Amino acid sequence: MNFADILAAIAQLALPYRLLIFAGLAVSTHLVVIAIRKVTASFLRSQPARRYQKLRSVTTLSTSVIVFTLYFLAIGLILHEFGVSLTAYLASASVAGLAIGFGSQGIVQDVVTGLTLIFSDLIDVGDLVDISGQNGVVKAITMRFVELENALGASVFIPNRTINNITNYPRGYVRCLVDVTLCGDEQARLAAIQSASSLMHDSHEQFAGLLIVEPSVEGRLKLHSGKEILRIKFRIWPNSGGPIETTFRQELLAQIQATDPSYQAWMIAVSYEAEKKRLYPKQSGAMRPGG
Secondary structure, eight states: HHHHHHHHHTTTTTTTHHHHHHHHHHHHHHHHHHHHHHHHHHHHHSSSHHHHHHHHHHHHHHHHHHHHHHHHHHHHHHHHHHTTOOOHHHHHHHHHHHHHHHHHHHHHHHHHHHHHHHHHHOTTTOOOEEEETEEEEEEOOOEEEEEEHHHHHSSEEEEEOOOOOOOOOSSSSEEEEEEEEEESSSHHHHHEEOOOOOOOOHHHTTTTEEEEEEOOEEEEEEEESSSSEEEEEEEEEEOOOHIIIIIIIIHHHHHHHHHOOOGGGGGGGEEEEEOOOOOOTTTOSSSSOOO
């Protein structure tokens, strides 16, 4: 028995039975879709976290479209049994769809932008980014929002349609360097190093909110000009270097000047430097800065 024969057999049934068959087919198919969705979700959870978020968003959208189409067709077939023309039903649905589309332009923009973000790989789960003035680690990319976790641990939800610029920090942090000029005899230089190292450890406790990991001393470096510097490296959140440029630098200057009054403010320089991102295992979407 082919499909045409099945339709002919259904057409010969009484109206209540035909309606039950159409409704039963829609519900059965919906249950199958739910089962497929659960199996797919179980499979996706075994994938790397960065890939899982994207696949989950695409799967959710696809299954929602399938379920909507099934019920839309089932309602059309049921109405057809009551004498409503399928052509008129589809035409009215198209007009209603246009009206809803014009009234929901923001949602449509969110979905289109969300798909663009997912398939273009502009950002990924675990990236440190600055989006529309908000910076944080990407926790999820959905059809409607990009979810960030900022330096305070708060979740920030950015509607996709409001995204107009993205800054991605691929190494997972901003590298802030403090170069302390060493001058005088060896005793004076060691005293400056001791002050800088002690103040560096204090800053880790004082400015824990802006530091991603504990700062470190890179060591004594001799430049081509013969000048010797002590380099301290801070790994910080984007746009969070203010306390280092002001409080840390001023306190260090005061401590060095206490033993060397001739020490000048320009001898302590704060700069920002890029470096390669290290590769981490993909089983975790969490950011693991280093280097």
